[in-house]
Amino acid sequence: MGERIFVKFQSLFQTVTGSNMDVSKRIEEYLAGPDELRQAIAGMSAADIDAAPVPGKWSTRQVICHIADFEPVYADRMKWIIAEENPLIPGGDHNLFAERLAYGDRDIEEEIQLITAVRLQAARILKTLCPEQFQRTGIHTHDGKVTVADLLDRITNHIPHHIRLIREKREALKG
Secondary structure, three states, rough: OHHHHHHHHHHHHHHHHHHHHHHHHHHHHHHHHHHHHHHHHHHOOHHHHHOOOOOOOHHHHHHHHHHHHHHHHHHHHHOOOOOOOOOOOOOOOOOHHHHHOOOOOOOHHHHHHHHHHHHHHHHHHHHOOHHHHHHOEEEEOOOEEEEEHHHHHHHHHHHHHHHHHHHHHHHHHHH
């Protein structure tokens, strides 16, 4: 029993402090996102990409544009926290982005290239950090105190979250 508690504590400690192995793995997951997104839309026609078969949910094109819009936002947030002392980090309304930033006219390939480029650049920076730097903080206008590690987790999970929604759309298009 004591050994199990120690292993749990050790795992929690590594999560909180961001051990090199955990950080390296997370960065690799972050870098894998664009390829996973490409795989999720492989074989979809232009009509499929623009269809909104699930009531109240965005089309696949809108989803990809949303991801592309928030990639640089998250990269900038992480950079601000790395470079500045406890900076104020602005929030953003994803619905206003979708409404005002020409989602219906944007090119899917350009969007995925942007996502890829932003992640490659941010990952190069993140790989230079020591574990303690992942605990640097900023103040998000909606969420309060956030760390570099928090933001990396959120943006790493962003594409898988939306891939699940894309799969839901693909299933709805079949039936």
